[in-house]
Amino acid sequence: MSDDESYALRLTNVSRRFGSRDVLSNVTLSVPAGKITCLLGESGCGKSTLLRLISGVDRPDRGMIEMAGVEIAGPSRFVEPEDRKIGFMFQDFALFPHLDVTDNLSFGLRALSRSEQDVRVTDVVERIGIEHLADRFPHSLSGGEQQRVALARALAPEPDILLMDEPFSNLDQGLRERVRKETVDTLRKIETTAIMVTHDPQEALAVGDLIVLMRNGAIEQIGSPFDIYDRPASPYAAEFMGPCNRLTGIWSEGAISTPIGRFHADLDIPDGSMAMACIRPQALTLGPDGDGISARIIGKTFMGESEQIDISVHPLAEPLRVHHHERIAMAVGEKVGLRLNGAQVHVFADFNPLSQS
Structure with a gap:
């Protein structure tokens, strides 16, 4: 395996400034392919801004972002969000209320023929295990069911990377843990490269293969859950x-x-x-x-x-x-x-x- 193949995403000295405030400062990070990376930190530390730069809805002021060794944002190139093969799972699920589950899943597949859409939807519905929800509308689904449909919709276009911004925060505690486990089990089973934002250290420890602890727009420490917890690099990390x-x-x-x-x-x-x-x-x-x-x-x-x-x-x-x-x-x-x-x-x-x- 080459170095580019082992990492799905690389950020090199990425910075973003809003007015007089440095929201991100020289962030350098390699995201391993087929693993779950958690961006962890307090509100305002820059983790959601970093997700926006990766998705392409915002541009870095400095630095470069590469996917599989190809520049997608930087001094010489900018790839539009729709051309990045990056999926996004929203905090509030963002399902279309006037569409049933099947049509919600098909919405992001309009570039495909109808028969190709049907094949893709059938496949993702079976993988996520929501066949029984196919004809239902969002208002008739529980919070956990909506979350699974949102995951299926994000995976239907077969993205190379899935971004998740606090995906379980709207669920009650008991349901959150169950749905989180189901989601993580699914992502691991299909070897999806995922980047998840969370402010909860216990969630990051439970979910992440790699944890990126952020502070004031910079990376405080990067490591496995055991590295971060057992070998903190600073008093703040501890x-x-x-x-x-x-x-x-x-x-x-x-x-x-x-x-x-x-x-x-x-x-x-x-x-x-x-x-x-x-x-x-x-x-x-x-x-x-x-x-x-x-x-x-x-x-x-x-x-x-x-x-x-x-x-x-x-x-x-x-x-x-x-x-x-x-x-x-x-x-x-x-x-x-x-x-x-x-x-x-x-x-x-x-x-x-x-x-x-």
Whole structure:
């Protein structure tokens, strides 16, 4: 397989500016063929703008976009959206209310003969498993059924790349997880190259083969779900993927010293420098007072499958947060013992605040 064949899409130093604001700054990204890539980040970080540039409804100010090694947007060429073989699945499904499911699927196939349209619609209906919906109108479909029809319509023209902008956000939680799994299973089965925008890190971890974490119009980190979660490249990446307890300390002899322990890491900073440890709530365990570091429970929140417990530890100014899957009988105000359970602690030279501001 050649390099161009292994990547369906390449972006090189892509930038977009609206007025005086840089919405995207020098974004370079390779999207693997036949995989699901998730663009993840907070609102306003540039992920939807990036999707618009890829689809062709907007143009980059600088940089180049290539599909299968062919330039589709850049200094020497711009390919119109209808000529890019890129499908788009909208957040609100955007089904035509006056057309039944079959006619909705046929709408984007008007360049084909009627017989070719029929073959294509029959094929995609069978692949998505919506034969029983073929004669129905959108108003008579549930949210999950509308989502499957929208997916079928996006796939009917046989696009080389499918773009999805927050495709499950309009569904209720229980339905969202089921429909998301069905959609992802379908995309993997037919080996579709898909790029999905989401602001939800848990969704990105569940769906993406590759996650592109964005921040302020730039890429913060690119990697597999395990890379992003287990090996965050920055304090921002660590906290965005899940809550963290942040502890600053002095770096010495390859480790940071904190009030709850000394944590080793591979950092190239001089001894005596300040560093920061990010400790996830599930990395901490509570036991009886005397078993571990002395702490006191100052708050408890029952979350169903787990319990969130806030504890104070001398001399820390801020409380630590612990997630326990076992019920803790101790009440607010009681003293407990705090231990680390061996889960990974992330250590960074940068200990600035983790917000975007």
